[in-house]
Amino acid sequence: MKIGNLIVKDGVLLAPLAGVSNRPFRVLSIKAGAAFTYTEMISSEGIIRNQDRTKEMMHFKSDEQPLGIQLFGSDPKVMEQAAAITVKEFNPDLIDINFGCPVKKVVNKNGGSAILKDLQLTEDIIKGTVAGAGDTPVTIKIRTGWDEAHPVFEQVGEIAQKAGAKAISLHARSRAKGFSGEADWNSIRLLKQAVDIAVIGNGDIKTPQDVIRMKEETGCDGVMIGRAAMGNPFIFSQINHYLKTGELLENPTMREKIGMARLHAGLMKEQFGEERGAKMMRRYLGWYIKGFRGASELRPMLFEVNTIHDIDQVFDDYLNDRLGILPHEIFDPDKKIN
Ligand SMILES: Cc1cc2nc3c(=O)[nH]c(=O)nc-3n(C[C@H](O)[C@H](O)[C@H](O)COP(=O)(O)O)c2cc1C
Known part of the structure; x- marks a missing residue:
């Protein structure tokens, strides 16, 4: 164009x-x-x-x-x-x-x-x-x-x-x-x-x-x-x-979405700082977790985060407690989309 x-x-x-x-x-x-x-x-x-x-x-x-x-x-x-x-x-x-x-x-x-x-x-x-x-x-x-x-x-x-x-x-x-x-x-x-x-x-x-x-x-x-x-x-x-x-890609998995949300949170920290970035990030987090198993429990926790560190913590606990996934197993979105 x-x-x-x-x-x-x-x-x-x-x-x-x-x-x-x-x-x-x-x-x-x-x-x-x-x-x-x-x-x-x-x-x-x-x-x-x-x-x-x-x-x-x-x-x-x-x-x-x-x-x-x-x-x-x-x-x-x-x-x-x-x-x-x-x-x-x-x-x-x-x-x-x-x-x-x-x-x-x-x-x-x-x-x-x-x-x-x-x-x-x-x-x-x-x-x-x-x-x-x-x-x-x-x-x-x-x-x-x-x-x-x-x-x-x-x-x-x-x-x-x-x-x-x-x-x-x-x-x-x-x-x-x-x-x-x-x-x-x-x-x-x-x-x-x-x-x-x-x-x-x-x-x-x-x-x-x-x-x-x-x-x-x-x-x-x-x-x-x-x-x-x-x-x-x-x-x-x-x-x-x-x-x-002409082929359709699969929709991203929950792990891929969490990976992207974390990458996003990291950029928010760089741009707006640990606390302002976290507050601004809350609404995006709501969008990222739409449709997740246990989203109704996760949502209030994510809406209360005060730092980007809190976001990582909530996701780590969610993945670990609920699904037995360790943080290092989380998908790296950089690899997928490049
Ligand atoms: C949260 C939100 C903020 C928006 N802000 C702007 C804006 O700043 N300038 C603008 O021209 N349109 C704005 N729009 C309209 C969008 O650019 C777009 O025209 C509209 O969402 C329709 O496209 P969609 O169906 O793909 O969402 C906004 C829409 C939403 C949902």
Whole structure:
């Protein structure tokens, strides 16, 4: 897939996920075979005010690339300045604009999907961001519209293309739908017909077969996944294997998942420290152990961990006590996914 001058390899892109797609998660996703990653959405106001927490979220290294930094905001001038700072200080492979976020905190400030109600503002924000980004490609991520009665994705696609955007990701639901019902992949097909720039389809991909089906049904240039990768970076290697060979890999075993969770916890420690890393890791642990035998006993213990060391201890005890597995027998996920 071509996004401006940028070539993105075959495979699927990891979606921007606030509170989830931070550096550790991006490193694991790229290692497992994701074709591209995005930061969490970043406030353009926070960037121009030089806020530490905002800047912390924008740092990345080459083992998370290719990578896009996603910005949100409702003031074209602020977006222009924020894009210029982003390029100068961080130099990502692209800048993505969030026009899809349904969360009240963002929408109430006229950010995210609220902008889909004002197409002139949509255009001005894209133009501002493109001007600020210079040679770095700008892309946008949208939903189908504010609500079911007002689909605007085709219009927004045409506006974006004219304003200089190089790709559009479409989460095929309206803002009003939240995450309910099924994503309407037909809207991805219609968007692909309406524009010449790359279209990245998104919504409800759960299996490697879904990737092929979305491509066939919509003609989209790329496919993006979010929720199916949470606690499951294995999905990227499963998809790549299927795309290459047409064969399905087995789902990861419990030991493989624990191995991955520990690797993840180690990266969280490196990035955020022993205590902050452990607190942030709690939600991922819940996803990793979904479906485990004894998960209901394990979950409260993992939700109370205060250090990364605690996480190792809980897993060691679980494997040893319940299953008679010694720590050194635990699968090393590095070997499997490389
Ligand atoms: C926890 C969570 C956080 C998200 N954060 C963002 C975000 O920061 N920016 C964005 O454009 N979309 C965000 N999304 C939407 C996803 O990028 C994606 O469009 C959506 O989950 C649909 O894809 P999926 O069905 O593969 O999950 C988020 C979704 C979830 C579940």
